[in-house]
Amino acid sequence: MLANIENATLPEGKAARKLVFHRVAKNLYRLEQSGGYYALLKRGDKQFRRSLKTKDRKLAERRLAELRDQVGSLNVTEEARLTFEEVAERWMAATAHSIKSSTAKRRRTCIQNLAPFFAGTTIRNIQQQHCERWLNERASKIAAQTMANELNTLRPILTYAVKAGLMLSNPAKDIRKKKETKKQMVIPTREQFRKLVQAIRDSDGRPASQAKAAFGADLVELLAYSGCRIAEATTLKWRDVNFNTSIVTIHGGTDGTKNREARTIPMTAALRHLLTRLYDKYKPQPEQRVSPIDRAHTCLRTACRRLNYPHFSHHDFRHLFATTCIESGVDIPTISRWLGHKDGGALAMRVYGHLRHAHNIEAASRVVF
Numbered sequence: 536m537l538a539n540i541e542n543a544t545l546p547e548g549k550a551a552r553k554l555v556f557h558r559v560a561k562n563l564y565r566l567e568q569s570g571g572y573y574a575l576l577k578r579g580d581k582q583f584r585r586s587l588k589t590k591d592r593k594l595a596e597r598r599l600a601e602l603r604d605q606v607g608s609l610n611v612t613e614e615a616r617l618t619f620e621e622v623a624e625r626w627m628a629a630t631a632h633s634i635k636s637s638t639a640k641r642r643r644t645c646i647q648n649l650a651p652f653f654a655g656t657t658i659r660n661i662q663q664q665h666c667e668r669w670l671n672e673r674a675s676k677i678a679a680q681t682m683a684n685e686l687n688t689l690r691p692i693l694t695y696a697v698k699a700g701l702m703l704s705n706p707a708k709d710i711r712k713k714k715e716t717k718k719q720m721v722i723p724t725r726e727q728f729r730k731l732v733q734a735i736r737d738s739d740g741r742p743a744s745q746a747k748a749a750f751g752a753d754l755v756e757l758l759a760y761s762g763c764r765i766a767e768a769t770t771l772k773w774r775d776v777n778f779n780t781s782i783v784t785i786h787g788g789t790d791g792t793k794n795r796e797a798r799t800i801p802m803t804a805a806l807r808h809l810l811t812r813l814y815d816k817y818k819p820q821p822e823q824r825v826s827p828i829d830r831a832h833t834c835l836r837t838a839c840r841r842l843n844y845p846h847f848s849h850h851d852f853r854h855l856f857a858t859t860c861i862e863s864g865v866d867i868p869t870i871s872r873w874l875g876h877k878d879g880g881a882l883a884m885r886v887y888g889h890l891r892h893a894h895n896i897e898a899a900s901r902v903v904f
Contacts, residue, residue, distance in 0.1 A: 559592070563599050574599050576606045581615075581659065583703065609659075609700050617701065619653035619661065619692070620646065626695040645688035648673070658696050663706040670710060683712050720886075721845050722854045731847070732756055734838035735831075751834035753813060754826045758849055760806035761785075762856035762874050765849040769829045774821035776810055783810075785875065800873045857887040 555567040564573045572587040572595035583606055587598045609615070617625075623646045631639065652669040653661055666689070673682060686707070693705040723731060732755055738748040757768050767787050775784040781802040787795075802810065813825065831849065839846050853874070860870045870887070871880040 615659045645685045666707045751831035758852035771825045
């Protein structure tokens with residue numbers, strides 16, 4: 536063992552010289568040049584050399600004991616030779632019960648993108664340099680959010696491997712996320728929203744096209760008047776609408792809401808008017824969906840292009856709901872509950888705390904000294 540550790544070389548770029556280690560106790564060595572302590576342990580056919588990052592003997596002994604426990608818990612069977620993808624599949628199976636299908640799909644995409652960087656390396660031999668290669672190659676090619684998704688997949692996979700005794704420590708734990716540039720939120724004004732809905736309903740002027748486009752316009756209004764996410768709005772059923780109490784219950788369908796908890800929202804005048812109109816028009820059954828379509832991408836994109844507006848997304852109408860509530864004087868914690876946030880308003884304040892210029896000027900006019 537001592538011969539192996541003595542053969543260590545200085546980092547590249549420094550003058551090459553032999554490093555001299557002195558054994559001071561079982562598995563514990565002291566580097567002559569710096570006085571720092573190192574551990575040398577073996578488990579099965581795997582040897583572990585680690586700097587204990589201290590020149591204090593007592594502290595080194597405590598850290599050596601902790602390292603012994605870690606090494607002792609390692610799995611030395613053939614499972615230690617599993618690949619990254621094989622361990623990732625086990626992790627996916629172990630966590631499948633607690634995630635939505637959309638989350639599972641995103642994680643599988645991330646695993647496919649991560650796998651090439653660990654190809655040909657067993658899970659126990661994955662080191663920090665493998666993770667850094669992924670970081671260096673992907674950082675310049677992908678958006679910050681995509682990189683965050685991949686890192687949020689990589690870390691728990693390797694943590695799972697550590698807990699299973701397949702590797703000593705998680706080499707990705709200290710990797711920092713790519714800083715995401717905050718984009719300026721573009722939200723339709725109320726006037727733009729009204730014109731946009733009308734443009735969708737008008738379609739190309741043909742009755743058949745207008746009948747089809749009506750579903751898209753209704754969905755856009757539902758998003759704006761309720762603050763629902765698109766999956767919540769399109770899975771809303773008429774049984775969830777209570778005209779007597781003016782309450783709508785948001786379940787989120789099979790996958791549930793984002794936080795997997797149902798919530799209730801009161802009907803604003805606009806939402807009640809929309810739901811009443813649709814109910815009177817279609818006379819639906821309780822199990823029928825309020826919106827018979829899942830998306831309004833095409834008609835929304837066409838209307839935005841026709842009006843020369845930015846290409847607003849489904850989610851922009853959730854932002855419109857929140858901003859309109861703020862401008863109407865509703866307090867942030869209440870808006871947060873309507874949106875389904877669980878943080879008491881911190882996220883809503885961070886995302887929606889801005890107010891449009893016209894509202895700021897109007898509010899400032901009421902300040903008197």
